Amino acid sequence: MNRLNEHSWIEICRFLGPMDILNLLLSLNFFKAIFSSSATLIRKFTLFLDERNFHEVFKNQSLLSIKFKNLSINCAAIDPKNVSIILRTYKNSIDNLSLSNVQSYEIISNCFYNFCYLKSLSLENCMVCVDKVNPLLLIKPLKSILFHNCDENVIKSFENQVNIEKVTICSYKYTYNGFPHDEFNNLLEKLTNLSHLVLDGDGTSSYFDVNRFPFKVKILETTSITFNFYVGLINSRIDFLKSQLGFLKELTIHKLPFDFDGNEFLKFIIEEMQLTKFYYGKIPLILKGTKQEIKEFSATETQVKSAFEMFRQFGSIRKFSLILSNIDICSDEIENVINPDTELFNNLEEFKLIDKSELRGLFGVFLGLYQKLINIKKLTFDTQDKNIEVILEESLPYMRNLKEICLTSNIPNAKSRFEIIKKLVGSLKKLIVPKDLIPIAQQVFEDQIEILEICY
Secondary structure, three states: OOOOOHHHHHHHHOOOOHHHHHHHHHHOHHHHHHHHOOHHHHHHOEEEEOOOOHHHHHOOHHHHOOOOOEEEEEOOOOOHHHHHHHHHHOOOOOOEEEEEOOOOHHHHHHHHHHOOOOOEEEEEOOOOOOOOOOOOOOOOOOOEEEEEOOOHHHHHOOOOOOOOOEEEEEOOOOOOOOOOHHHHHHHHHHOOOOOEEEEEOHHHHHHHHOOOOOOOOOEEEEOOOOOOOOHHHHHHOOHHHHHOOOOOOEEEEOOOOOHHHHHHHHHHHHHHOOOOEEEEOOEEEEEOOEEOOOOEEEEEHHHHHHHHHHHHHOOOOOEEEEEEOOOOOOHHHHHHHHOOOOOOOOOOOEEEEEEOOHHHOOHHHHHHHHOOOOOOOEEEEEOOOOOHHHHHHHHHHHOOOOOEEEEOOOOOOHHHHHHHHHHHOOOOOEEEEOHHHHHHHHHHHOOOOEEEEOOO
């Protein structure tokens, strides 16, 4: 192994985790020599330190001489004095620093007394109790900062970092108080070079219900762009988009706008925002200012109006998946959306329904939608709803071109379901069902169609 060249070790390290690489550094002198002379390996590796390995690393003098670029410290059980030692040791090399479980303001302050080349900083679970927060010293190279579950004192500390271009805030707990909105706004107002904002997690979506947006960004990535925790705010929900009109050029959302004005959000984004790029997850909706051809997408019952708007905006959609959850939403409101006549779904060829609504029984609520799928060729009903036979009877006559059906249901009376399908779908070529129901399906259909087992 000691004869392997740098390129070979780079390839090997692609399959190793940070702790695996650190163990090699601690145990193999020849690997340490290769590593310390390889800018590629150093750039790709993150040195992770916690209470388990701190002393082992810091008694290895040759390891301390390596100029690491990426450093991550879990401060939970490390003495603050030792954290300060770590920061002083690597102050002249680290570009990217991650700190977690910080409870001392002094530790955060030390970053800015010691790090002269820091480009990005990530803070997770950092809660510091101080009577007064003094903004930290400016580090000119610092361009990016991430806050994950950090309190207002931590956020206030960075108001002097005017060179920051990208701010990320993470909160994965769905709550109106996912993070301190006012302090966050005060910070962004002072970051005059800010151009890129990332709001990651359902807990950040509440931000769009505030009434002040004291910044302009060119790039926004967000899990969601609607929240509507209070019904009374429904008329102001588009204010954020209006505040960025003419400035925002690149937008990524990972969830469609939801509730019963989600279509207005989506329509405004596509038709009014004049975006250069607009992504729904990894699906490009707009590129170079031009709407793209969208072949498929998915939505939930809370995004039903947005889903309809997607079909209005993109006539190229051929495949659609609807995911029903157990979120509390008014069934009457859904029916008001889906029951009116429409030709929006005439080009749709594949429809898949994944029913996770459990006792809420939303499967039947969407009957009005199923009856509009007149040209689909492939239908999937992934449900255990006891009303499956009624829905099949009421919806299959509308699906005149149906060639393939996939049913996951294994509730009693399977033969009855298959007889309904045989009677109502003369064009059927393929039926996909659970393994234990294949003999029953074969008995009903004999050799008329292909019968396959569901592959989960």
